[in-house]
Amino acid sequence: MKNIREIALEEHHDFVGAKMGMWLFLLTELILFTGLFILYAMYRVRHAAEFHAAATELDVVIGTINTLVLLTSSLTVAVGIEALKRRNRKLAKWMVLLTVLFALTFLVNKYFEWSAKIHHGIFPGADELLSRSQGEIIYFNLYYAMTGLHGLHVLVGMGILLWVYFLIARKPSEKVVVAPPNIEYLKGAQLIASKGEQESWVIDEIKDDVVEVEVVIKKDPKKAGVDIPNIIKLENAGLYWHLVDIIWIFLFPLFYLIT
């Protein structure tokens, strides 16, 4: 059996190029979040006490749970990638689906967290928040901006992973079109096709007025190989997902644990 690398070379797939493009994109993402982290750092230096006071209002338990959820989702997607490389489609499928579910769990937790805060009148521009000290206003504005942008990334990552899941799960099929000049070979031949489960019927001879014959070949997913482009897509989706995890690794202590 050929290994993935040999097949990739044969079929002209470029693992390294595809991954490099993703890494370069991730750098731009990193710089995007760095801007916000710098903003946070500068204001925290200026309003240290108020930042500490405001942070006591965040729920460390939910924050910790969400951290564990994201870490575990990083593990499942990494295992999924390894599984697909070893052509274990079934395991890869389950792992990617599990990752999507963890992403959803994270967002649901975030929803409850945010709505509790909003319910208490703590959101950008709210009268209750504006009546507080400047440091606390800045803290919560940054909290919403940074966890919001991060949440958006979780949502996007979840969508991408779901898309890749369907790509992996899809029954491999190929459509073959027999058209001129090759159709000439079929002329005069009889096609026996099965319609439904049992009934089989004979198509008339392919006559001169037939210009094209379309055949869809469906393969058993258990026996079919793994599509190389799908491995590359899952790897890049995984890289994106890990970046989302890393951003949260920094957001968590900086917002929840400074009490």
Added chain:
Amino acid sequence: MSHHSHEEIHGIGYGILVLVWLGLVVLTGVTVVASGVHVPALAVVIALLIAATKSSLVVSYFMHLKYESRIFHVILLMGIVTIAIFIGLTFFDVLFR
């Protein structure tokens, strides 16, 4: 191909991935406990050190960087240096204004 082509094809074992995850969970526990330290300046440094350690675990194993060719390390280094310049110069401006 190169000497580490085996790793590129089969990647890393599931066992190592689970170990890395365990390490990350433990470090999360440590960072939560360590946030109780009552020296503010020290607490920030500890929190950031733990976050950096966790990130490097994710980057090395989950993101596979440990097994990628040199150019990927250069790309990441480029990013880190850029960010360090941003943060360094901003702090320099704000703290000595």
